[in-house]
Amino acid sequence: MKYIAEIDIMPQKEILDPQGKAVKLGLHNLHIDSVGDVRIGKHIRLEVEAESEETAKATVDTACRQLLANLIMEEYTFSIAEITA
């Protein structure tokens, strides 16, 4: 079966996010003033071929740990959904 994984990789809370700070400034310069803290990370959409949702989850977790996320500075969360075609 085919699954779609939606992965969010964000800088850890303790870590400064200069890109987010810059975007916040940019928004304020555009008079969008009601925006507070901004944090910027990556969003990754993966297709996974697996026998069960459990296997798909394990694959995505391995992919995050081994390649996608830098666990020293980032944290990841993901959700998985079956593709019904």
Added chain:
Amino acid sequence: MKYIAEIDIMPQKEILDPQGKAVKLGLHNLHIDSVGDVRIGKHIRLEVEAESEETAKATVDTACRQLLANLIMEEYTFSIAEITA
């Protein structure tokens, strides 16, 4: 009230994603072979101060259109949740 917006900005379907292709290759090199198509975009987490969820949504939509997303090449989706503190 305070709201948190979770924004996903992804390259449009019609557009090639070389970064995603590279990551797919990288995953296969790590013997994570069950991964098919990979697409990489941005994930942005914003805090918004607004009177209602409607206003917060409008602010986030404006922010996406005016600064965060390049609508020629990217598409965005977002969800909003109230912060209960």
